[in-house]
Amino acid sequence: MPPLTRPPGSSFDGSRAWTLHPQVSLRPESFGALAYHFGTRRLSFLKSRTLLAVVESLAEHPTGHDACRAVGVSHDEMARYELALTTLAESGMICEREAS
Amino acid sequence: MTLTDAPRTPTAAGVGRLVDRFEQGLDAPICLTWELTYACNLACVHCLSSSGRRDPHELSTDECKAVIDEFERMQIFYVNIGGGEPTIRSDFWELVEYATEHHVGVKFSTNGSRITDRVATRLAASDYVDVQISLDGATAAVNDAVRGAGSYDVAVTAMGRLARAGFVGFKLSLVVTRQNIDQLDEVRSLADRYGAQLRLTRLRPSGRGADVWDELHPTAGQQRQLYEWLLAHGEDVLTGDSFFHLAGYGESLPGLNLCGAGRVVCLVDPVGDVYACPFAIHEQFLAGNVRSPGGFTEVWRHSDLFTELRRPQSAGACGSCGHYDSCRGGCMAAKFFTGLPLDGPDPECVLGHGEQALAGRGASLPPKPSLDHSRRTDRTPVPVAVAMLPAHRASVETPARRPDRACDESPLTGSGHGG
Numbered sequence: 001m002p003p004l005t006r007p008p009g010s011s012f013d014g015s016r017a018w019t020l021h022p023q024v025s026l027r028p029e030s031f032g033a034l035a036y037h038f039g040t041r042r043l044s045f046l047k048s049r050t051l052l053a054v055v056e057s058l059a060e061h062p063t064g065h066d067a068c069r070a071v072g073v074s075h076d077e078m079a080r081y082e083l084a085l086t087t088l089a090e091s092g093m094i095c096e097r098e099a100s
Numbered sequence: 101m102t103l104t105d106a107p108r109t110p111t112a113a114g115v116g117r118l119v120d121r122f123e124q125g126l127d128a129p130i131c132l133t134w135e136l137t138y139a140c141n142l143a144c145v146h147c148l149s150s151s152g153r154r155d156p157h158e159l160s161t162d163e164c165k166a167v168i169d170e171f172e173r174m175q176i177f178y179v180n181i182g183g184g185e186p187t188i189r190s191d192f193w194e195l196v197e198y199a200t201e202h203h204v205g206v207k208f209s210t211n212g213s214r215i216t217d218r219v220a221t222r223l224a225a226s227d228y229v230d231v232q233i234s235l236d237g238a239t240a241a242v243n244d245a246v247r248g249a250g251s252y253d254v255a256v257t258a259m260g261r262l263a264r265a266g267f268v269g270f271k272l273s274l275v276v277t278r279q280n281i282d283q284l285d286e287v288r289s290l291a292d293r294y295g296a297q298l299r300l301t302r303l304r305p306s307g308r309g310a311d312v313w314d315e316l317h318p319t320a321g322q323q324r325q326l327y328e329w330l331l332a333h334g335e336d337v338l339t340g341d342s343f344f345h346l347a348g349y350g351e352s353l354p355g356l357n358l359c360g361a362g363r364v365v366c367l368v369d370p371v372g373d374v375y376a377c378p379f380a381i382h383e384q385f386l387a388g389n390v391r392s393p394g395g396f397t398e399v400w401r402h403s404d405l406f407t408e409l410r411r412p413q414s415a416g417a418c419g420s421c422g423h424y425d426s427c428r429g430g431c432m433a434a435k436f437f438t439g440l441p442l443d444g445p446d447p448e449c450v451l452g453h454g455e456q457a458l459a460g461r462g463a464s465l466p467p468k469p470s471l472d473h474s475r476r477t478d479r480t481p482v483p484v485a486v487a488m489l490p491a492h493r494a495s496v497e498t499p500a501r502r503p504d505r506a507c508d509e510s511p512l513t514g515s516g517h518g519g
Contacts, residue, residue: 023227025203027128027175031121034130036177038205039227043130043177045118 138473178205212258238286362409379433416443439466
């Protein structure tokens with residue numbers, strides 16, 4: 001197993017294109033979801049169903065902000081979601097993808 | 101409040117609420133321990149599962165695969181495989197491969213006796229398999245007194261093979277005892293030397309551990325010492341949420357700090373019996389069997405025992421204590437197997453309430469494990485057992501019966517990284 005290193009530039013920029021990391025599985029639960037990264041063996045808790053919807057749909061939208069808006073995150077709520085997505089980016093659960 | 105949480109980095113506001121949700125149970129466990137066999141080539145004095153002999157009713161290869169299929173359907177991300185010594189099963193590698201092919205990651209505990217260079221190379225190449233080597237002391241004298249003569253060398257040899265094969269970050273797992281607690285820095289150095297991550301777990305009075313608990317469990321002063329050591333090392337050292345009873349000292353240790361039994365954690369034993377946690381192999385904590393209709397899913401979601409455990413629990417005698425919110429009454433199994441009421445203090449309550457409760461038990465004997473797979477030849481006190489102990493430990497009176505199992509499994513651990 002290779003050493004676990006934090007990917008460079010892992011803070012979340014909502015104007016860029018994002019996706020769930022290919023080694024991450026999501027399991028919906030009543031409170032939101034569990035996210036497990038098979039590469040780092042880290043578990044995270046997504047504490048809202050809306051956040052789960054955002055994460056699941058990141059790959060389908062041109063930017064992170066678009067994904068948030070598409071599942072109904074309001075302008076006022078955006079900062080909270082950006083914070084959550086930053087946490088997920090820092091732990092490698094989500095990663096940037098080539099803009100399509 | 102935040103919208104995400106890594107269990108090892110709780111944010112005060114967030115996790116409090118999440119813990120409440122966890123106590124009501126999840127659709128599938130976060131951390132599942134699966135003891136694949138009761139067979140073991142060692143005979144550790146504190147074996148949680150009283151292992152030694154293979155059970156004739158062990159799940160077959162096909163039954164194990166059907167269980168893995170269920171885990172996949174339930175999206176159980178990974179299982180902690182233990183035993184006994186799980187690698188003794190002739191189909192062990194086949195099952196590991198089957199699990200990872202079906203998106204169920206594996207972390208297995210082993211005494212290292214079957215980690216050849218070839219196996220180490222194979223393991224190093226897999227992202228989906230993690231290994232945990234059990235060792236209970238930084239020196240052969242301290243380790244072998246518990247795990248048997250020669251077991252230290254076997255474990256260290258296995259670590260060397262894993263390191264040479266390039267496996268970075270495998271786990272070195274140690275059950276903290278009165279005898280090894282002063283060696284924690286040395287154990288940490290040993291882990292560092294082999295590129296391993298140290299994992300410490302709590303000695304439970306479960307299985308054969310009940311027979312040695314009085315002699316091996318840390319003293320009150322040592323518990324404080326352990327707490328300080330864990331705080332100083334933070335997330336670099338894994339604990340599997342093992343020591344949440346220490347939260348009564350003040351600051352919570354990394355982890356969820358709750359008893360996950362039947363709520364986010366459970367144990368599947370070699371014959372398919374499902375228990376509330378790895379430390380509670382007793383009929384009182386038996387929820388069902390994976391061979392029954394509906395399989396594991398039915399047991400997890402609908403068994404009477406697990407349903408009951410997910411209801412609000414009484415704080416009992418601990419209700420008036422100002423620390424209940426942090427320690428939550430401690431470990432259910434530790435209370436049960438020391439004969440204490442489940443709604444009272446943990447036997448190792450940091451405020452000393454456990455000691456008082458233990459003293460007040462009277463003459464009644466604590467419950468014994470329902471199962472014992474210790475090797476029959478170990479049943480009668482034999483000199484060889486005593487010979488395993490260094491002179492200063494010769495007063496330990498149990499080694500008459502002892503096997504091993506790859507030692508502790510963590511309730512929540514798994515939930516951190518690798519746990």
